[in-house]
Amino acid sequence: MILEELRTLALFAEEGSIQKVARRLPLTQPAVTRQIQRLEDMLAVTLLDRRQKPPRLTPAGLEVLARGRDILASVEALKSFTGKAEPEGLLRLGLAHGLSDRDVAEAIANAAAMFPKVSLRLKTGWSAELVDQFDRGQIDLAIVLRAGGSEHGGACIGIERLGIVTHEQAGQISDLKNAAWILSPAPCDARQLLLVALGDDGRRLSIAAEIQDPAMQLEWVRRGLGVGLMPMRLFGRQLPQGVTLVETEKLDLSMQVVVLRSPHIHRLTKVAEAIAGAIGSVVNQHG
Incomplete structure (x- = not known):
């Protein structure tokens, strides 16, 4: 807040009147007056000699002006340094298992390649585990999957749409009451979503195999x-031969792709934004 008041004081010293400062900012004259008064209150000094018309800086005002200009110059130099300096250092990234496929890996690699001085430490995990590690400060950036309606902060960068696939010609989800399922091990994010979506039917699921690798699941x-x-995006525009998509009626089998970013990564923020943007592009392109 004090930076605004110091800038206003510096402009007053240049222009010599409240009216001219108001035109340059632009603000109303009362707003400019209030800024200078706030600065006087914060510093407990009188900055303007209001007995003169127009007011002039007091000796204390001149001293504050000199120091204030030094502060403003330092702030601008700091902005220039952080804005232009090439990001470098270690970025710890957590990626949900459900997003650990070739397309996402390629997107992350391309984004990271733009920052040769940054070392990326990438680990995969279930979303709940990654959120916990993010809260503990063990990772700087977490890209997780979340069912719609659940809350834990973060920003949604895409929607991961899931589909139920089978070898048989099953038309609707109701035709699969006695089917055996091939799912990732618990606590898989997609598996938890399926159980919630199926309700009571989900408690009676018969598990044929627990396989984490999507290519092996599909085979x-x-x-x-x-x-x-x-995830439907893994199929592109066409399902593989021998695989049929099941009509899920009104089941909501979509998940938000959410990014959690630490506020303490400073210059690595550019890297985090690039990686999150690249992942979001992949998910939204095929979603």
Whole structure:
């Protein structure tokens, strides 16, 4: 706050009148007067000799002006340094397992390549684990999956749409009551979403296999060994041969892709923004 008042005082010294300062900012004359009065209150000194018309700086005002100009110059130099300096250092990134695929990996690599002085420490995990590690300060940037309606801060950068796939010609979700499922191990984010979406039916799921790798999951589905739940963006515009998409009626099988970013990474903020933006582009392009 005090920086605004110091800038106003410096402008007053240049212009010599409240009216001219108001035109340059631009503010109303009463607003300019209040800024100078606030500065006087904060510093407990009289900056303007108001007995003169127009008012002039008092000796104390001249001293504050000199010191204030030094402060303003230092702030501008600091802005220039942080704005132009190339990011460098270590960025600790946590990525949800559900986003750990080739397209996302390529997007992260391309974004990181723009900052050769930055070392990236990347780890994958389930979203709840990554959020906990972020809260503990163990990672600087977390890209997690979250069901719509849940809250933990962060910014949504995309929507991950999931689909139920099977080898058989099952038309609707109701046709799969006795099906065996091929899912990632608990506490998989997509698996938890499926259980909530299915309600009571979710408690009776028969698990044929727990497989974390999506390519292996898909191969098991293609061979008719069970029903799977997968991100639709992995299929592009066409499902693989031997795989059918199940009509899920009104089930909401979408998740938000959310970024949690530490406020203490300073110059690495540019890197974090680039990585988050690249991941968001991949998800939204295929979503």
